[in-house]
Amino acid sequence: MWKITFSKEDLGIGQFGGSVRMNDPALWPVLPDTKVPLTPLCTITEALLPVSFLPPGMAMTVFIAPNRKANGFNLSTMRRYTVHQQSELQAARDSGYARVILHTLTDHELSPPDSAFILDRAFIRKEEFTEAEEDAELEDDDFGLEISKVSGRPAFLQDPIYEPSSRYMWLLQLNASELEDIGPRYEGIFEDGIGHLILDQQARKAPQGADAGYFFIQFT
Secondary structure, three states: EEEEEOOOOOOOOOOOOOOOOOOOOOOEEOOEEEEEEEEEEEEHHHOOOOOOOOOEEEEEEEOOOOOOOOOOOOOHHHHEEOOOHHHHHHHHHHHHOEEEEEEEEOOOOOOOOOOOOOOEEEEEEEEEEEEHHHHHHHHOOOOOOOOEEOOOOOOOOOOOOOOOOOOEEEEEEEEEHHOOOHHHHHOOOOOEEEEEEEEEHHHHHHHEEEEEEEEEEEOO
């Protein structure tokens, strides 16, 4: 089991914040109603997990909606990409308030659109759970640890969020308090919630710019 920690060094497995290492500005997603550019939350590469889930040379970036007025995050914005029941899932995807896209992984970051809100950057590092953390993770049938992690079990998800198809898999759990340690722009990013990234396993066959899964917040 692995948890997410942060580093100033690029370890080649992904990053939080910053701009996006892609080659096509047209791929940058925008809000469907206002055309305001979405904020890059995190980019992950195939090296993050010991399974093949991305095409060679490509990465997956999660974009979320900022608050236009305050250049920050607040509860009203977050509710736009929060899912509490399976019936809300398709509406959340269609709204475009969170996008997860495939893109070619370039050596240099793309210049963000002029009006884009960019978070402070930190690189992803992963560490094995301690013995105590593993015990806590496995102790209860319904709850996982409320820490940022790439394996183990998700903290409690409101039923019935799980996709009925084996096409999707839970990939990342992101804890707000840990992200807020990166920099002040992360403050309030999930309020009192936890971010979850669900991977579309068919993404490996998809072209650049295709959706690679979906992202939502659950409030704890």
